[in-house]
Amino acid sequence: MAYASQTTRPQGWTRLGPSSTSWRRASPRRRPDPLDSLRTLVDELPGDLAEHAFTHASWVEQRTDSYERLAFLGDVVLSLAISDHIYPRFPSWGAGRLTKLRAQAVSRLACAEVARELGVPDRLRERAPDGVGKNAEVLIGSDRILASVCEALIGAAYLAFGMKRVAPAVVEAFSEQVEDAIENPVDYKSLLQETLARRSELVAYRIVRASGPAHDRDFIAVAEVAGEEIGRGQGKTKKAAEQEAASQALERVEEEWPPEPGKAS
Structure with a gap:
């Protein structure tokens, strides 16, 4: 650890104590992860909702015991959260342009990217029933499956915590996808x-x-x-x-x- 002794704070250094005249190099601050809030919601999900969100239809006898219903709900919650975010941001944009931006920002690829950042592949592996190892790896490699689980987690979080807490977390989690859609619109x-x-x-x-x-x-x-x-x-x-x-x-x-x-x- 490097130290310096002087009364004026050198750039990039911090004082050792309140009355000290010695300084040390300041540690760089951790940049906040835009997925932290959504990841916290996922970690705090009640057990039954988490179980449904990470269960593929082929793993259960009843499809209603899988993530599909939650994904249906999460798709709507995600769309509303992003719509509410971009609507006031671009007051001169028409409905068509806003729709195109939203579609790209919450596309299957975008949802799969967020799912990977949330650690969905590892969570699916942990919850896969015995005897479906190969099947689990195939599912985990599918953007379609990962995107659906991402939507299911958003739907589960909405049921557990409400829109007031979920919407900001979703907007933060998809912030990079929104900015990319603005800067690099897809034809x-x-x-x-x-x-x-x-x-x-x-x-x-x-x-x-x-x-x-x-x-x-x-x-x-x-x-x-x-x-x-x-x-x-x-x-x-x-x-x-x-x-x-x-x-x-x-x-x-x-x-x-x-x-x-x-x-x-």
Whole structure:
């Protein structure tokens, strides 16, 4: 430990005691982890809610004993918390732009990232029933599963602690995802086309419904490959609806379609 003796505090040093004229180098302050609040809520969950949140449907006889119902609730809580955060922050943005920002900030990938930071993979391993080791590792490697567990934990926290405590924790936990969505907005249509091009496939979009008055239109678009619908989206403009359809299609392509030629499954 380095020390110095003088009456004026050197930059980056701290006094050894209230009346001391000696100083030592100050330890750098720990930067707060944006996930600390949500992690605390997860650690404080009542046992029954935690059990449900970390239980996959294949591990129980009744699907209602798995995380699926909590994930349904958590999806809504997450969406509301982020919407409430970005709405006053961007007063000049229209509904379509706000929707696109929110969709990217709370996407499956974003939720999976937060799940990993919360230590969800290790918690799933700990709670996996005997005899499903391989199955557990497959589930843990899936962004879809991790995202669902993340939503389930948010839903469980909402039931246990209420929106007043959960919303700020969720906003903090997803702060990096929100900022990334602001600085690097994703063009889902281009990304989908690039993905399909590697499979020699083309995507086409159709507006299947347009409703509402001229000043408040609402559109539903579908993304199709070879006549098969692979994604559906809704928006206040045709472009916004197509972007949402492309986003949904990307998730399906990544989860359900065969791997690209030459790549192992």
